[in-house]
Amino acid sequence: MEIKGVQDFYSDEFAHCYGCGRLNHDGFQIKTRWEGDETVSVYTPRKYHTAMEGFVYGGLLASLIDCHGTGSGALAYAREHGIELTEYNAPRFVTGSLTVNYKKPTPIEGPLEIRGKIKEIKGRKVISEINLWAGGEICVTGEVLAVLIPENFGK
Amino acid sequence: MEIKGVQDFYSDEFAHCYGCGRLNHDGFQIKTRWEGDETVSVYTPRKYHTAMEGFVYGGLLASLIDCHGTGSGALAYAREHGIELTEYNAPRFVTGSLTVNYKKPTPIEGPLEIRGKIKEIKGRKVISEINLWAGGEICVTGEVLAVLIPENFGK
Numbered sequence: 440m441e442i443k444g445v446q447d448f449y450s451d452e453f454a455h456c457y458g459c460g461r462l463n464h465d466g467f468q469i470k471t472r473w474e475g476d477e478t479v480s481v482y483t484p485r486k487y488h489t490a491m492e493g494f495v496y497g498g499l500l501a502s503l504i505d506c507h508g509t510g511s512g513a514l515a516y517a518r519e520h521g522i523e524l525t526e527y528n529a530p531r532f533v534t535g536s537l538t539v540n541y542k543k544p545t546p547i548e549g550p551l552e553i554r555g556k557i558k559e560i561k562g563r564k565v566i567s568e569i570n571l572w573a574g575g576e577i578c579v580t581g582e583v584l585a586v587l588i589p590e591n592f593g594k
Numbered sequence: 595m596e597i598k599g600v601q602d603f604y605s606d607e608f609a610h611c612y613g614c615g616r617l618n619h620d621g622f623q624i625k626t627r628w629e630g631d632e633t634v635s636v637y638t639p640r641k642y643h644t645a646m647e648g649f650v651y652g653g654l655l656a657s658l659i660d661c662h663g664t665g666s667g668a669l670a671y672a673r674e675h676g677i678e679l680t681e682y683n684a685p686r687f688v689t690g691s692l693t694v695n696y697k698k699p700t701p702i703e704g705p706l707e708i709r710g711k712i713k714e715i716k717g718r719k720v721i722s723e724i725n726l727w728a729g730g731e732i733c734v735t736g737e738v739l740a741v742l743i744p745e746n747f748g749k
Contacts, residue, residue, distance in 0.1 A: 455644045457651040465642035466651075487620035489610045490688070494748055496612040496621075497689045498657025505653045533645070534652045537694040544748040593649055593699040 444470025444480070445513045448529035453588070458506035469503065469553075471510025473518075478511040478555040478567070484547050495545040500579045503553050504569050505537050508583020511555040512565035516587065519560050532565065532585040533592070545571070545578040555583075563587040599625025599635070600668045603684035608743070613661035624658065624708075626665025628673075633666040633710040633722070639702050650700040655734045658708050659724050660692050663738020666710040667720035671742065674715050687720065687740040688747070700726070700733040710738075718742040 446459045447470065457466035471480045482503055490496045512532035517524055545551065555567040564586055571579040601614045602625065612621040626635045637658055645651045667687035672679055700706070710722040719741055726734040 453646065455647055457643050457645075458653045460644075463642060463644065465640075485620075487618060488612050489615075489618065490612075491608065491748065492610055496657075497692070498613045498653070498660045501656040501660060501692060501694070502651075502653025505656060534694075534696050536696065537652070537656060537692075539656070539689075539692040541689050541691065593646065 444472050445510050445529050446470055448524040448527055449531055450527040453531040458502050459510060469506050471507055473514060478514055480507045480553040481550050483550045493547055495547050497541060500545060500571060501539045504539055504581040505534050507553040507555055507569055508567045509534055509585045511567040512585030515557045515560055515565045531588045533588050535584040535586045537583050539579060539581040541579055543578050545573045599627050600665050600684050601625055603679040603682055604686055605682040608686040613657050614665060624661050626662055628669060633669055635662045635708045636705050638705045644702060648702055650702050652696060655700060655726060656694045659694055659736040660689050662708040662710055662724055663722050664689055664740045666722040667740030670712045670715055670720045686743045688743050690739040690741045692738050694734060694736040696734055698733050700728045
C-alpha cells in the first residue's frame with residue numbers, strides 16, 4: 440500500500456517541485472506525513488548523490504530538509520485549521536529560510552529518514568525543527584521557516 | 595576557453611561531489627573562481643529544477659550555495675596560505691553549516707550567478723557570505739561555514 444503524503448494533496452499548479460512534486464517525474468517525489476506529533480519523510484539517495492564516495496552530498500540533504508519543512512508546514516497548518524485533506528486542497532507552503540547543520544558524514548546506503556517537530560505556528564508561518572537519520576544515527580539537523588504561499592507569488 | 599574552478603584542482607578522491615565534482619558526470623559540476631576579492635560560480639538550472647513552473651527549486655539554490663561555500667573555503671584557504679593551485683593539490687573543504695534566506699522567487703530562465711565574500715578565516719574554518727543573482731537581482735542570500743576536511747572523515 441502506498442502511504443500518501445501531504446504533497447499528494449497539492450493542486451496541480453503546486454505539484455511541480457523537483458523535491459516533492461507528484462507531477463515532477465525527474466524529481467525526488469518525497470512524501471511527508473504525520474506519525475503522532477512528528478512529521479516523517481523517507482528518501483533513498485541515488486548512487487550518484489555523493490559528496491565523497493560512500494557519503495551523501497550535502498546539497499541533497501539540504502534539499503530534503505527544505506521540502507520536509509514545507510510539507511511539515513502544510514500538515515501543521517491543515518491540522519491547526521481543521522482542514523481535512525482531500526484531492527487537491529492542501530495548503531501550499533514555500534521556504535522562507537533554511538538552516539542546516541552537518542553533524543557527521545551521512546552514509547549513502549539505505550534510506551534516509553527525515554523527522555520534524557513543529558516548533559511554532561503563527562499566522563502564515565510554520566517553523567519546524569528537523570533531524571535527518573541514517574543508519575540509526577542523526578547525521579544532519581535543520582530548521583525551516585515555511586510560509587503559506589503568497590497570492591502574488593512570482594508576480 | 596574553459597575557465598577552471600578550484601574544483602578542477604581537487605584530488606580524484608575528492609572530485610565526486612554531485613554539486614561540484616569534475617568526476618561526477620551526473621552532477622552539476624559547478625566551478626568556483628576568484629573575481630577580485632569575490633568568489634564566483636555560475637550554473638544554469640535544468641528545465642525540471644522547478645519549484646513552481648517558471649521558478650527554481652529551493653533545494654537546488656541551497657545546493658549551489660553549499661558548494662559555492664566549500665569552493666570559496668578552498669580558494670580562501672589557498673590564498674591565505676600561499677598555496678599555488680596545481681593538479682591536484684587544492685585543499686578540500688566540507689560544509690559544517692549552511693543558512694539560506696529566500697528573498698524572492700528565482701526565475702528559471704538563464705544562468706544563476708553565485709557570488710561570495712570571505713567573512714572570516716580561522717584555522718580550519720572559512721565563513722563566506724553568499725548572494726545568488728538571477729535576472730539582475732539578488733534572489734537568495736546565504737552563509738556557509740566550511741571546514742577543511744578532517745583526516746578521519748567518515749571513519
